[in-house]
Amino acid sequence: MSSSSIQFLGFGLAFTGFIGLIASTAMTEWKASSYAGENIVTAQATYEGLWMSCVSQSTGNMHCKAFDSLLLQPMELQLTRALMITSILLSATAVLVALVGMKCTTCLAEDWQQKARVAVVGGILFVIAGSSLARPCS
Template sequence: MASSCLQIFGFLLALLGLSATIAATFMVEWKKQSQGKTHKIYDGLWMSCSGYERTTCEVHESIFKLSVEIQATRAVMLLSIFLSGVGLLVSTLGMKCTRFLDGNKETKAHTALTGGIIFISAGLLSLIITSWYVSQIVHSYKLAHRLQSFEFGKAVFVSWAGSLLSIVGGVFLCYRRCSRRTDAFSVNHLLPTSQPRSNYV
């Protein structure tokens, strides 16, 4: 019962992580620039916005005109979303609270483990690419003039949160399988597998 609750908890965390990753990918505030007290410029993976009280947005039309960090971040974030979607389907099949693969418990356990690993991989991808994107902003901030440089925006924090939720959720989905292996190892080595031979005939 406890393992089933852990799987459900991990699944919900991973689902929240996927939702946060999707939201971050399409948010416009990946980096921001302030010109004065009122004029703001926001740059996202898909569009950029600028204005005073009311902002106007323009979609990035040509991929060849985009910077390397935007192209790379966009590609990896989409890959992370795709992997999380696959992990969502796979872990649903392997969870104990579902009726899929009930005839083979070993295959069901392996399926849940696979779904957890996929979620962890997706979370690591988005975590790494987001951290790299931030490092590029920090590097350009140090080189450029203060008034002409960008700072990282809210989407970065949303992406980090989604990455961590996906990783933690994946770990919880893998926990049951790992604990079963540890228990089986301990039992096999602590308990004798055969009766001791008697010296009497």
């Protein structure tokens, strides 16, 4: 396998992770709990995300409500939001930097050493974005 195909494969995996990061930040299933009670007809499940909470009833109805105030939430939730958004911004920057540094693009084509350095910086930004994501997801 040539170096440019490995580079393209790595970029594809990193970009897929970036899309997954955006999806996981937006989803409401960060915290789930359920209540069945004495009657299964009244069973309901509660889901809380970073931005809203949802209640799903056994009848199939689902109601979501955005948090009234984002600043009145627990500090852990606020820190998780901040780290997830930081990771999204770092990943978006890393995508742009890595695209410039890839061998299959014509940006900086006259200086191959500079192009290689830019590709390494893009990879380092992906690693930093991933490590800022590790804490809130675990």
